[in-house]
Structure formats: structure tokens, C-alpha cells
Amino acid sequence: MKNRFVKSSLAALVAMMATNAFAATEVTVYTAFEADILAKYKNAFEKANPDVAINWVRDSTGIMTAKLLAEKNNPQAEVVWGLAGSSMALLKEEGILKPYTPKGLENLHAELNDPQSTQAWYGNDAFFNAVCFNEVVAKQLDLPKPTSWEDLAKPVYQGHIAMPNPASSGTGYMQVSAWLQNMGEDKGWDYMAQLHQNIAHYTHSGSKPCVQAGMGEVAIGISMASRGAKLKTQGAPLDVITPAGIGWESEAVGLVKASDAAQRVVDWSISKEANELYVEMYPVVGHKDVEAVVSNFPNVQQNMANMDFARMGNERADVLKTWSDKFDGKSEAK
Known part of the structure; x- marks a missing residue:
């Protein structure tokens, strides 16, 4: 023992x-x-x-x-x-x-x-942005399908759009940067002021506007293309739209x-x-030998904005301060 x-x-x-x-x-x-x-x-x-x-x-x-x-x-x-x-x-x-x-x-x-x-x-x-458009909600509200950024500034969409707050979401910031870099500073800020009139709220997550659109909480979410593709594949009544000048x-x-x-x-x-x-979620990845087709992922390459990433980094603080001063009042509570 x-x-x-x-x-x-x-x-x-x-x-x-x-x-x-x-x-x-x-x-x-x-x-x-x-x-x-x-x-x-x-x-x-x-x-x-x-x-x-x-x-x-x-x-x-x-x-x-x-x-x-x-x-x-x-x-x-x-x-x-x-x-x-x-x-x-x-x-x-x-x-x-x-x-x-x-x-x-x-x-x-x-x-x-x-x-x-x-x-x-x-x-x-x-990763790429996209516009997640709920076709069922749009039909109920008699909303036309948008095909350009300019469309989203039309009064018919007032209160029906969600997008990420760029100060807390990289998805939001890269789209704001795309607008400023491709429209020019003055036109870019003017456009965001028009779009702001139609915004229901700004989220603190890049994927949330698309999730909300998929659930019918809003008709339109400016969000992540990958999230839109995933939700559409799962059965959400979404059209995943990429207007020319999409951020990435x-x-x-x-x-x-x-x-x-x-x-x-x-x-x-x-x-x-x-x-x-x-590559299970993103069709464009870093490794040369890895590629795949993601179901329902939109053709982003033909509508990609010209992006200067160094400029994005250098201007970040100033752009976010200006954006917050102008538009933060519609942000969701953290």
C-alpha cells in the first residue's frame, strides 16, 4: 500500500x-x-x-x-x-x-x-464596402434601388440609411476617405452633409449597418461587402450594391x-x-497561392476607389474631428 x-x-x-x-x-x-x-x-x-x-x-x-x-x-x-x-x-x-x-x-x-x-x-x-439594400423593406416603403452615391443623398431615403461612425469603425473611415479622396475635399464634405439628412443613425461597428438592413431595421446599410454577401447567402433579402468609388x-x-x-x-x-x-470571408487575400469565389460577393474591382493609405493615416485625426463636429449627433450610444 x-x-x-x-x-x-x-x-x-x-x-x-x-x-x-x-x-x-x-x-x-x-x-x-x-x-x-x-x-x-x-x-x-x-x-x-x-x-x-x-x-x-x-x-x-x-x-x-x-x-x-x-x-x-x-x-x-x-x-x-x-x-x-x-x-x-x-x-x-x-x-x-x-x-x-x-x-x-x-x-x-x-x-x-x-x-x-x-x-x-x-x-x-x-476588405471592401458595399451598400446593403433590403429589397423587401424597399418594396414596402416604395424606395427605388440606388445605383450611385448621389442617389443615396436624395430625399426619398430620409431616415432609411445606417452607416458606421468613422471615428470608431475602420469600415466607416475608409468610405469617408474614399469620398474625400475621389470627390475632392469640398465636394466630399458637401456630399456627406447631404447624406447626413438621410441617416437614421451611425453605428460603432462596420458590419452592423448591413446586419440591420438584413433584419429590416433600416432599408439601407453602408457596410462591409463580405458581411452583405454572407447575410445574402444565409437568406437575407439583400441586394449588395457597389457604387463607383467604393472604399476599400x-x-x-x-x-x-x-x-x-x-x-x-x-x-x-x-x-x-x-x-x-x-479567404472563407474575403475573396482577396495576401497569399499569392490562395484564392476562392465567395458566394454573392459583388464585383468590387470595377468600382474600387483610388485609395492613398498613407494619406488616410496622416489625415485621420483631422478628418475624424471634422466629421465628429459635423455629424456625431446621430451616432448610437456606445
Whole structure:
């Protein structure tokens, strides 16, 4: 009996020591990825890297960018993964992102990456805006189908449109930037003032306006093309429309604190395996060997706005202040 007790105690001690020896190193990763895909990315990474665990900290693009800037002198994140390229450019300029060359960089589409010679961020995917138009609600309200941005400023749509607040949503900010860059400053602000008359509310999530349109809470949501395609595939009565000058941007990864575990997160995030997950939702991804057709995804390429991402990053604070001063009164409560 005594020998059995000793053997049992030793076995428990060995098991405990083994558990401690192989406890996963936790990496804090800041992200603006949609919440419903985080578990999938975490599980796939940890399956490939069982000795590293991801601790997600998630919020919308604007809030996450502000958080990273506020923590500049005492960074809490180790990796930023799934944040807009314009935000990444700003974080690099502020010294928050560190130059790093991940393994497998040669397999990526260069146009989605940091364009500077000392690179610090790399595109995972490209995401696009769209207009989610509820055909059932529109028929009930006798609303015509819009085909251009100018259409959405017509009085017939008053109170029937939702769009993301650009100060808290990257989806919103990239469309505001697209209007300003492609219409010109004066015409862009004039257009947004006209559109504002038709806005029911501004949301703090990029996907929410499309979700609301899909549920019939509004007739029209200026939102994410990928969310519109997904909802339409699930049966929502949506037409996913891409007016000429649709906003788009890359979603990217970058290193904040250098460590073996953090670098492995960055390396894996640009891998073919990771890109095969991105392409389930985004038809344009960073890896050259990964492509797919997403059901009901609109033909965005013919209507893409010309986007200067460095300008988006540099002008962000001024544009958001002006926008908030003019239009924030219709934003949903946070």
C-alpha cells in the first residue's frame, strides 16, 4: 500500500512538472477582426503552435487604434493582427510597430503590404464596402434601388440609411476617405452633409449597418461587402450594391514587442494555412497561392476607389474631428 501511494504521488508530481514545463506562452494580440471569427483563427494557430496561446483583445478599428496610441509609452499588445492598413501606417509612424520581416514574405501580394522599404506591416486580406439594400423593406416603403452615391443623398431615403461612425469603425473611415479622396475635399464634405439628412443613425461597428438592413431595421446599410454577401447567402433579402468609388483597405498584421512567440504569431498570420481561413470571408487575400469565389460577393474591382493609405493615416485625426463636429449627433450610444 505504501509503495503504491509513493508511486502515485511521484506520478502526480511528474505530471505537474510536465504541465508547468510545457505551459503555453501567452501572446497578447490586439485586433479589429470581426468577433465571430476570432475563435477559428486562435484554434488554428494554437493547433500549429501548441506551446503558444493567443490572448485576443478586440474592438473596432477606431477604438483599437486609439488604444494603441494611448499605450504608446507602455505598450500592452505584443502583436496587432487584423487592423486596417491606414491605422498600421500611423502606428508605424508613431514607433509602435517594429520593423520585422516574417517568414514567407515572398509569397505575399506586395500591394497589400507596407510600401516603405523598412517594412513593419503585412496585408492579410483586402476588405471592401458595399451598400446593403433590403429589397423587401424597399418594396414596402416604395424606395427605388440606388445605383450611385448621389442617389443615396436624395430625399426619398430620409431616415432609411445606417452607416458606421468613422471615428470608431475602420469600415466607416475608409468610405469617408474614399469620398474625400475621389470627390475632392469640398465636394466630399458637401456630399456627406447631404447624406447626413438621410441617416437614421451611425453605428460603432462596420458590419452592423448591413446586419440591420438584413433584419429590416433600416432599408439601407453602408457596410462591409463580405458581411452583405454572407447575410445574402444565409437568406437575407439583400441586394449588395457597389457604387463607383467604393472604399476599400487591407487588413494587416504587425509586431509591437519582439519575442519568439510574438514573431511566430506574425509568421503564421501570413502563412498559406492562415490565408485559407481569410479567404472563407474575403475573396482577396495576401497569399499569392490562395484564392476562392465567395458566394454573392459583388464585383468590387470595377468600382474600387483610388485609395492613398498613407494619406488616410496622416489625415485621420483631422478628418475624424471634422466629421465628429459635423455629424456625431446621430451616432448610437456606445
